[in-house]
Amino acid sequence: MVVVIGFVEMVRVTGYRSQLVIFVSMAVFNHQAIIKVVISVNKQLSGVSTTQTAEAVQVNEPLNTGHLNDLLRQQLRPVKSKQAPKNVNAPLPAEVQQKNLLSIVDESVGSMLGESKLNRVVLHEQLSKLYYQQKFIYEQADISPALRKRQFIAQSGLIMSPDNCITTQLDDLRVNAFVRGIDQALSHKFTSHQGPLHIVYPACGPFAPLLLPLIAYYKTQQKYTPQQLQITLIDLQEGAVKSLEALVETMGIKDYVRGVLCIDALAYWPDALAVDMVILEAMQHGLSSEGQFCIARHFARLLSPQGCFIPQKISVRAMLNSAQKEFVEQWKNSEYLSELDMDPAIKSARIDLGEIVSLTAESLLTLPEHVLDEHTRLIECGKATIPMLPEKCAEQSLLLCSQIDVYGDIRIGEYDSGITHPLPDPQVCINFIPRENRPGDLLLNSGDTIHFFYRLNGLPGFLATCYEGEVSHD
Numbered sequence: 001m002v003v004v005i006g007f008v009e010m011v012r013v014t015g016y017r018s019q020l021v022i023f024v025s026m027a028v029f030n031h032q033a034i035i036k037v038v039i040s041v042n043k044q045l046s047g048v049s050t051t052q053t054a055e056a057v058q059v060n061e062p063l064n065t066g067h068l069n070d071l072l073r074q075q076l077r078p079v080k081s082k083q084a085p086k087n088v089n090a091p092l093p094a095e096v097q098q099k100n101l102l103s104i105v106d107e108s109v110g111s112m113l114g115e116s117k118l119n120r121v122v123l124h125e126q127l128s129k130l131y132y133q134q135k136f137i138y139e140q141a142d143i144s145p146a147l148r149k150r151q152f153i154a155q156s157g158l159i160m161s162p163d164n165c166i167t168t169q170l171d172d173l174r175v176n177a178f179v180r181g182i183d184q185a186l187s188h189k190f191t192s193h194q195g196p197l198h199i200v201y202p203a204c205g206p207f208a209p210l211l212l213p214l215i216a217y218y219k220t221q222q223k224y225t226p227q228q229l230q231i232t233l234i235d236l237q238e239g240a241v242k243s244l245e246a247l248v249e250t251m252g253i254k255d256y257v258r259g260v261l262c263i264d265a266l267a268y269w270p271d272a273l274a275v276d277m278v279i280l281e282a283m284q285h286g287l288s289s290e291g292q293f294c295i296a297r298h299f300a301r302l303l304s305p306q307g308c309f310i311p312q313k314i315s316v317r318a319m320l321n322s323a324q325k326e327f328v329e330q331w332k333n334s335e336y337l338s339e340l341d342m343d344p345a346i347k348s349a350r351i352d353l354g355e356i357v358s359l360t361a362e363s364l365l366t367l368p369e370h371v372l373d374e375h376t377r378l379i380e381c382g383k384a385t386i387p388m389l390p391e392k393c394a395e396q397s398l399l400l401c402s403q404i405d406v407y408g409d410i411r412i413g414e415y416d417s418g419i420t421h422p423l424p425d426p427q428v429c430i431n432f433i434p435r436e437n438r439p440g441d442l443l444l445n446s447g448d449t450i451h452f453f454y455r456l457n458g459l460p461g462f463l464a465t466c467y468e469g470e471v472s473h474d
């Protein structure tokens with residue numbers, strides 16, 4: 001069973017008949033495992049009142065208060081049974097569970113690392129089988145419903161609930177790129193590395209999907225031993241940690257695991273073993289909501305001098321395009337979303353304003369920071385000047401477009417995963433005045449320069465400002 005979670009972007013485009021509501025239903029909340037996209041466009045706002053639209057956004061957006069309120073209500077009036085509903089099937093004997101899991105691990109990881117050309121349908125089928133095996137173990141683990149659903153905001157950003165995170169295993173192109181990238185990085189590292197190589201995977205989620213299957217594969221294939229590889233898994237959610245412990249046990253890979261830590265990744269400091277590799281993927285599109293930037297900054301400081309950060313680079317560019325073309329017309333007849341499936345004409349109609357940030361282990365240490373108070377820091381990013389636009393051109397939306405270089409030439413392109421979908425900034429109004437003024441709107445015209453900052457607080461994301469000279473450093 002796949003949970004379909006609606007995802008809504010409201011794109012405010014112009015001052016006259018101007019609201020465009022795009023419903024993208026994805027089986028995996030911002031991660032694109034499902035490939036079915038339902039786009040409903042309401043150009044004229046017919047039948048959709050402002051209130052309805054606002055409610056739709058409330059219900060569907062990831063950072064909503066609904067989940068938090070539900071949880072608080074449950075805490076005020078707890079239901080009698082605190083046990084998670086167990087899988088209706090009787091638990092399988094441990095050896096059978098292990099055999100089933102390891103067999104699909106071998107099949108799926110083996111084909112990701114194999115030579116044959118990527119077949120997305122086959123990859124997706126294999127990851128689905130892997131997902132259901134892991135989900136079975138997750139459901140058998142002793143995790144209360146409250147822990148499974150717990151979702152909150154921490155210093156680094158949104159902390160998604162374990163129930164919402166497990167489906168990231170299905171995000172096929174992303175998982176494939178990371179598994180291949182990590183394997184390639186390890187084979188390069190082992191040409192020179194002495195002693196056990198220590199991999200730390202902060203914000204790994206309940207399945208640690210980018211690493212645990214790979215480690216189980218190494219064990220069954222006898223590729224790397226626990227004397228060569230040691231891993232530390234970190235997650236702030238107790239439910240995720242319980243799930244990780246159950247998976248490590250079932251996969252029979254305890255010897256590889258240095259620790260499964262239930263802490264905020266920002267509180268991690270290495271012990272005797274230096275950090276040789278960091279694997280981090282805690283992001284949503286346009287680096288919004290979750291703590292990727294903040295956690296990456298912390299770990300860039302902890303990485304050993306020859307250490308390797310996976311992904312090696314996240315690049316975000318500012319672009320302009322018509323939202324109608326970019327998000328609606330482009331996908332009208334598509335069954336799949338991926339960079340390869342983008343419409344060449346619509347892609348080339350974009351106006352590229354340039355890269356606004358490039359996150360690498362090195363840049364993370366040097367990007368200028370402005371400390372506003374103990375809760376808010378702003379990282380200074382790039383500038384982009386809005387060119388003169390033809391008078392008759394369609395209304396332009398500001399898009400934040402990400403690409404991820406996982407390792408070497410292995411990359412995740414735009415639309416390959418929910419994390420690389422372009423993020424529109426509906427508050428930046430270019431060459432138009434919105435009908436209704438909302439707090440946070442930024443009215444800009446051709447010739448203006450946008451100066452981007454990144455908010456490091458509980459609500460992380462890019463902040464567009466109008467450039468009016470350099471900002472003084474603290």
Ligand SMILES: C[S@@+](CC[C@H](N)C(=O)[O-])C[C@H]1O[C@@H](n2cnc3c(N)ncnc32)[C@H](O)[C@@H]1O
Nearest residue numbers: 156160165168203204205235236237264265281
């Ligand atoms: C989207 S999920 C898992 C993503 C996983 N890395 C993957 O690749 O599929 C995000 C996980 O990161 C964890 N997380 C987010 N911020 C964290 C932080 N500051 N410290 C520890 N865990 C964090 C959440 O608890 C959640 O389990």
